[in-house]
Amino acid sequence: MRLVFAGTPAAAVPTLRTLALSHEIVAVVTRPDAPLGRKRVLTPSAVAQAAAEMGLPIIKAARLDDDATGRISALRPELGVIVAYGGLVREPLLSTPTHGWINLHFSLLPQWRGAAPLQRALIAGDAEVGVSVFQLVAALDAGDVFAARTVPLPSDANADSALDVLAHDGADLTAEVVAGIADGTATALPQEGEVTVAPKLTLDDGQLDWTLPVDEIYARFRGVTPEPGAHTTVGDLRVKILGASPADGVDVSEAGALAPGVIAATKHSLLIGTATTPLEVTRVQPAGKGAMNATDWWRGFRSDDTLRAGA
CATH class of the missing domain: 3.10.25.10 (Formyl transferase, C-terminal domain)
Structure with a gap:
């Protein structure tokens, strides 16, 4: 499939690398370079660095505005895949790819919708954590779910080490969903259960x-x-x-x-x-x-x- 991929942190890189093995990545959308370290040196995102290493076209955008929408639309993507990009996908971009957008989310939806799902699950002492791949819709993390997977963690895992585990499991799950969308076998079901929210940590x-x-x-x-x-x-x-x-x-x-x-x-x-x-x-x-x-x-x-x- 012709894919547009949107992501920013290191947790999104395993999915990008996995999808690039089987599909054409027509563009990688990521946040602009950010100042890091004591000297505040402008540094490309982890996704930008991986995309450059792989020779993939990169679109750096602080938000998915009309300009970004036009650039993505011109590439005629069949599917958009987003993993922790850090911005909202709105219409008309939401409907630009033939099959819309799917999102890898680091929780077992509908638990922990929001910016910090894994961190909030750990704080709450949840017995299970996992990943979900769902159809992106205008409402926050509310789309139908294609697949979800519980991921076992070491009892001493912190948010950083746990996210690394979930990122790799999530990459495999996303690849399975994309393959299903490509061959027409993928189905998505409405979310069921109690909704909890995961606002950004302060x-x-x-x-x-x-x-x-x-x-x-x-x-x-x-x-x-x-x-x-x-x-x-x-x-x-x-x-x-x-x-x-x-x-x-x-x-x-x-x-x-x-x-x-x-x-x-x-x-x-x-x-x-x-x-x-x-x-x-x-x-x-x-x-x-x-x-x-x-x-x-x-x-x-x-x-x-x-x-x-x-x-």
């Missing part, structure tokens, strides 16, 4: 609440890592938590019973009390400093033994 979503059980805190840590990042405050200092896990198997006897937010260091671990058992913190980044071992930071920072996180 910095506030990374604030850890030590009055909650450790499982809920750890679920939030996984869902907001690496972005926007889990964090707490110690006194007036904001501290980003880069590595953490429930203190299973850690000898907490040295620290004694820890009230929510109370910080204690054992010989090898830094522990923070929760409503249940402590959270073991292994790596931190205090405001204005680089990443460091949590126990090393605590020994240099501590002014008394009763400092609390989040207070």
Whole structure:
């Protein structure tokens, strides 16, 4: 088939590469170069870099306006495929390809419609996560679903590592759907079940609440890592938590019973009390400093033994 592909981050690259093996990619639409790093160097998106490497035509567009629509329409695509492009597809572009557009979404629809589906699923502690391929319509993530797949994850997967797993499973699923559309065997069914929404994460979503059980805190840590990042405050200092896990198997006897937010260091671990058992913190980044071992930071920072996180 003649495909137009729209995507921006690294999570979209596996689908682009997989589809290019069997179909003609007439254009790759991606967001414009963005400033990255401390020096704010303009850098092409992961999809733009992959498309350039593959020798595919690239259209860089901040939004899919009349100009982008005209350029895509002139290519006479049979199907549009979108994976985390970062912008809306509206009419008349929505109807420009012969078979419209399909979207790979990182959730089991209708759960977690929106910008941050996998992150919200991890934060909620969902027992299952997965991917869905659906027909794009004007309403947010509401189109009929061609296929969905549950994807098993390691219990310690964060949003970054989990997205990598889902991106590769999703690429295979998308390729199956495109093949079905090409030979006329694909069917899509209306979404069924409870609708939940997944708005984009903000910095506030990374604030850890030590009055909650450790499982809920750890679920939030996984869902907001690496972005926007889990964090707490110690006194007036904001501290980003880069590595953490429930203190299973850690000898907490040295620290004694820890009230929510109370910080204690054992010989090898830094522990923070929760409503249940402590959270073991292994790596931190205090405001204005680089990443460091949590126990090393605590020994240099501590002014008394009763400092609390989040207070």
